[in-house]
Amino acid sequence: MPRSPHIITCIKQVPGSTEVEIDDNGSLIRNAVAAKMNPFDLFAIETSLRLKEQNGATVTAITMGPPRAELILREAFMMGVDEGVLLTDRRFAGSDVLATAWTISQGILSLAPYDLVICGRQTTDGDTAQVGAEMAEFLGIPHVTNVRAILSSSDESITVEVDLPGAIQVACLHFPCLITVEKDIFQPRLPSFRRKLATRDKQVKVLCLDDLPDTDEKHYGLLGSPTKVQRVYPPRRDVTKEIVHGDPQTLAERLFHELEGRKFLQ
């Protein structure tokens, strides 16, 4: 009897607000602020759970972070995810995009066999939107980013709609493969209190560097990170307001041109 499909969903704990402190290496000091699941990852989890409801897949959520990142795996359980894996090791600290992608892809390898890896589009702290694609390269599997709809899925492949600038692409990927999904692909479900009660004692699998296929410390954390951060700061908020006066015709025309100029209308 064929095994049920295995979906691995990558999630991350991020600061709950933009008011964060930065250490000397340009890394966020994560203990100082309230943390939450990266909002984009909720769409990845929801996509995984919709596929699970269709084809009986097993969904594993994987995250990399300090021990307290277990909280978002528990939240994933409350949404309906089956298993949780925490990649945690002091030697992972200070990872840039490349080292992060390498670490998680190593974690995914140790969870094989797998069919589909789903990531959110980006995180709200790093904001690079590169980790998903880099992981796929490390894993040697096909990938598409910016998936805005799942058109169909079977035991062997998944067909998706990709939101490209100026075009919508339909892509069929054979398993194993990786997709990153757009915000609003589905409305994420809320965590369930019944599931919270049911998974209270459920174990999260913890993997450290020594548990991964590649145990070379130089590939992880600060040592494995070629990126050198000069300075990190929250983006400037632009709250300038313009009040336009005039008769309805003028105002309507101005509004139309503003919306058109900002590409809300085409």
Place this chain on the structure above:
Amino acid sequence: MRSFNKIEENDISFFTQVCGEGNVLIGDEISEDFGRDEMTPESMRVMPEVLVTVDQANQVSRLLEYATQKRIPVTPRGQGTGLVMGSVAVHGGLMLDLSKMDGILELDRENLTLTVEPGALIMDIRAFAEAHDLFYPPMPGEQSASIGGNISTNAGGMKAVKYGVTRDYVRGLEVVLPTGEILQLGGKVAKNSSGYSLKDLIIGSEGTLAIVTKAILRLVPNPACTVSLLVPYPDALSAIRAVPILLQGKIMPVAVEFMEGDVIVAAERYLGKKFPDHSAEAYLLLSLDGRSKDDVERDYEHIATTCLHTGAIDVFISDTQERQDAIWSARGAFLEGIKAMTTEMDECDVVVPISKIVEFLEEKQALEQQSSLRIRSFAHAGDGNLHVYILKDDIDDATWEKQLHLVMSALYRKARDLGGKVSGEHGIGFMKREFLEQSAGAKAVSLMRGIKRVFDPEGILNPGKVC
């Protein structure tokens, strides 16, 4: 009702002299928006003869003194988001647009008060308070309403279970009497046993006694953490039956809202956004706040367990801004969502004892089956305040008028029998006067009319409203 005088050329000259050329609009210059509020039927729209935009209390004073002398009816107007035609000039005359008096004048941190002008919007007041880590709790569904409008109806909203209503957050008022005197009522004081509370009489008087030109609001510390629970129930009545049980516990929720699946779908359509759950016919939406995440988690676990004991299918947890937005933006769009479902509608905003909501809802369901009208509802269940909407759809006007009156009369009768009141928060305005008299009784209404005469001897201020 004594007759009023029409506005003449010399009156307009006076208004212009007081308020300036560009602030006086006449006849066709006035936007049709000023002829209605959010619920006025097409057939009942009435335009004011003159619309004057004011920006100072002394302008209001001079205009009211003049209007009293000349017997010109005056209708105060904020954002026009009312639902009972309280801000529609049913006798024509002069409309005072107070929306430009929208200043947030003073934050007094020592006394925890915020002094505002009547045109300040609720959403701006709340945002201003939050930017200073303070909290203005009253949260009506219509956040674009003005504080003057909220004071005039004693608006409640979605946080009243724990925090109370607008009256609980108004420390003081500056008002202009119809005779032109400017009075300071209340102040920054936390307590006041000094004679009749005229401030509290003005709150909820729907602009019939005086015009508010300044308000001193009470703020409270901003709760550090808020979590909402979306609780699906198999049907409406089982959800409502749970409410008194939830309120008997040791933890006081901020909000206990009741909503039904089809109203949620209507809000989704209106907003073009998806709601996070569709598994149930009916939901309670609870909100809890506290000093820390751990405190609130302990509280919500306690309440969630009680929900499961009362027959809830599950309890969904909304603990981040994204999740709160997905739920509460839909909740805030219920009225607009229902409006978009039909051609015309009327509403009933009764409040009944919390223990009697089930009986009231059963009556509503029976009436829907007996009549040919669609009836939709949602409720601030934790306050016993229901919003019931009767939809006209494609029914002809004559049948609609007849059926609507039958259904409304039956709903208000039932509320009265259950110990309820005509309006929980929307007010009486022009539309619900008949039902106020039935509910409050002749003596109470005659006292109200007496009070009105003391404040407004010529009856020029917002005539045709309340009593």
